[in-house]
Amino acid sequence: MVMTDAAIPALTDVVSQSAPAELVADGLLTVLEAIAAGAKRVDGLTRRAALAGMLGDTGETNVQGEIVQVLDAAGTDAFVSALRDCGAVAALACEELEEAVFVSDAADHPYLVMFDPVDGSSNIDVAVTIGSIFAIYRRTDDAPVTDAALLRPGREQCAAAYVVYGSSTVMVVATEGRVDGFTLDPASGEFLHSHDQIQIPAKCAAYSVNEGNQGNWHPEMQAAVSALRADYGLRYVGSLVADFHRDLLKGGIFLYPGDVKSPGGKLRLGYEANPLCYVAEQAGGAGSTGTERILDVQPQQLHQRTPLIVGNADVVERVTTILSESAS
Ligand code: P6P
Numbered sequence: 001m002v003m004t005d006a007a008i009p010a011l012t013d014v015v016s017q018s019a020p021a022e023l024v025a026d027g028l029l030t031v032l033e034a035i036a037a038g039a040k041r042v043d044g045l046t047r048r049a050a051l052a053g054m055l056g057d058t059g060e061t062n063v064q065g066e067i068v069q070v071l072d073a074a075g076t077d078a079f080v081s082a083l084r085d086c087g088a089v090a091a092l093a094c095e096e097l098e099e100a101v102f103v104s105d106a107a108d109h110p111y112l113v114m115f116d117p118v119d120g121s122s123n124i125d126v127a128v129t130i131g132s133i134f135a136i137y138r139r140t141d142d143a144p145v146t147d148a149a150l151l152r153p154g155r156e157q158c159a160a161a162y163v164v165y166g167s168s169t170v171m172v173v174a175t176e177g178r179v180d181g182f183t184l185d186p187a188s189g190e191f192l193h194s195h196d197q198i199q200i201p202a203k204c205a206a207y208s209v210n211e212g213n214q215g216n217w218h219p220e221m222q223a224a225v226s227a228l229r230a231d232y233g234l235r236y237v238g239s240l241v242a243d244f245h246r247d248l249l250k251g252g253i254f255l256y257p258g259d260v261k262s263p264g265g266k267l268r269l270g271y272e273a274n275p276l277c278y279v280a281e282q283a284g285g286a287g288s289t290g291t292e293r294i295l296d297v298q299p300q301q302l303h304q305r306t307p308l309i310v311g312n313a314d315v316v317e318r319v320t321t322i323l324s325e326s327a328s
Contacts, residue, residue, distance in 0.1 A: 011033075023175065031113065032173060033086070034088075035083070035161055039163040040184065040189060042117070042165065043169045049127075057070065063098040063303055069122060076117045076118075088109055088110065090145045091112050091113075091150060092113045093271070095117065096117060111137070112138070112145070114274075115132065115271050116133045116272055130165050131241020133241060133272055135160055135275040137150075150270070153296055153297060154275075154278055155296060157274065160274075161174065164242060170183050172195070172198070174282040180193060180197060181198060195249075199284045200312060201249075204251045204315045205232070206250070206253075207225070207252065216260045218327075219326060223326045244280075244310065251312055253316060256308045265289075269297060269299055269305065273310070276308075277294040287308065288319075288320050
């Protein structure tokens, strides 16, 4: 039976019951509502991109050395203002901003957020799925917030979220031991509970890597991907959130390894690998650099990159075993 939208609980109804009570009491829902508000803004701009002047680039280059797309700038503004003004966030770090934004040291601002406002924005010009990704931490004390407070291992996240702007717009929220999905209902503007207690399927359905980089991989990564190629079909959108979301719901493994050109990998630890690996682990999956658990990596700077292997835990382990055996 299809439930009427009125009967489907909204994000705040579900998370207020499912998240740890101390986080709800401290304003986690305020943070998630700010993320949802920013996501609705990005969704609206994305759906009308060509009509809303959201195609192409700004001509600027960001701290990553990447050309800033028009939607990157609009998405950054949307999420920075929503999170800065929500009243629960002490500081935030954004892929598009070189420095962290320090909002308030007040004790009633207990949260820290690291985010990628628009991931895969180069795909917007060709109407391919893009996403937004958020790592959420609680301050450990009431001391004034500094950069060091943002350089914490991913295992210390209290929550993580991402939004996938695809054939529908879905916000996925993870807290300890629980992952739920909420689909944006254009009629009401609400994110409604569409995916209850997501767990990654036991069977891996595909491997996801840019095979065009094969010539740059180290021999041990060549061996690992050869093993995957023999057992699974290839699915690769080229938009991290799209590839991750498919693997989470269908089973799969995503890899963006370091290689001879980029030893540290391409993707960022703080606001891409950490939040997605937090989601993966709460859903029964795993995330690795290839040699260690992503969530155990101690960040050294806000925008550092990392190799990323994430998805079905048994397949991640198979890959890391091949990497270690082939390297020795
Ligand atoms: P490549 C998009 O630019 C992005 O940052 C991720 O969303 C995606 O997983 C990756 O880069 C794709 O990189 O080198 O395969 O085009």
